[in-house]
Amino acid sequence: MKLPIVAYGDPVLKKVCVDIDETYPDLQQLISNMFETMYNASGVGLAAPQIGLPIRLFIVDTKGDEEEEAYKRVFINAQILEESGEPWAFNEGCLSIPEVREDVMRKPNILISYYDENWKQHKAKVTGFPARVIQHEYDHIEGKLFTDKLSLLRKQLLKGKLDAISKGNVSTDYKMRFPKQNKKR
Template identity: 45%
Template sequence: MIKPITIYGNPVLRKECVNIDETYPSIREVIETMWQTLRNADGCGLAAPQINLPIKLFVVNSRDSYAYMSARERERFFAKDDCGIEETFINAEITACSDEVWTTGEGCLSIPDLYEEVTRPWSITIKYQDKEFNEQVKVYYGYTARIIQHEFEHTEGKLYIDHLSPFRKQLLRNKLTRILKGKINASYPTQKSY
């Protein structure tokens, strides 16, 4: 089932999400719905608040992005021997970040029509449960780490625009106001903020 994606201004996007366990109602269907919604929107990551669920769950697909990139782009965006992932993250916690940072453009399915430069750590260590609720601790790099950080922040009630300078946010005020009013151009179903 494809769900509408919650749009900037919806209060669920600013909630700190709660941990879940395998008894969460219809968790298998929720995870499958998230993957279907992500694929329909042609995105690389989706967090549960983006389908109106304030739970610590997100999905990441950097494999498709890798497949579409040129060899030169792969060198810039991916670590050596990394071809991207398709992974479900439950109750994630980022436990370490590299000192090395990098800046590149970032967008968000909940903030259509906006794409901004964001600086993030190049690598992260993350502890989480996979779709079978098995404990995992892994290190991710580059583009994959960026998507994970972006989606993880959704479960903390944060958005990528929170990383922008006050001056840059001021410049974007009119665009954000248009999004709040539902004046967006998205190729996927959306749920307005009211």
């Protein structure tokens, strides 16, 4: 089932999320719905806060290209243990902030601990684009958005556009829930 994606300005996007355990209700169905929602919106990652749930769950599927293999994972109760390497800029976007893309600096290597959808614990080193997507989604479960990493000037320049998004004045090919608008799209 495709779920509505929560738009910029919703308080759930600023919450530090809570851990879950194996008894979380209908977890496998939720994960399946998240993948369907992400694919429908042409995303490469989706975090639970983006569908209105303040839990430490996110998914990634970089789909791969000629240079990199596909990287598809479910991350439950993830903790980034280490980030390393020379930070590099990449033009990022977010399904919760449609029509806004900005260069964000991130380190190219991470060490992350997490549980997968079968509650198997992993500790993994991830590099390159998959590491960047993980860091972006991890920020979501920490109550941070990519716009929080921008300079004060860039944030000021984007203020009108971000306000418009929160009011529903944006066009997307997927369902969204807007904090300053009563109806769903």
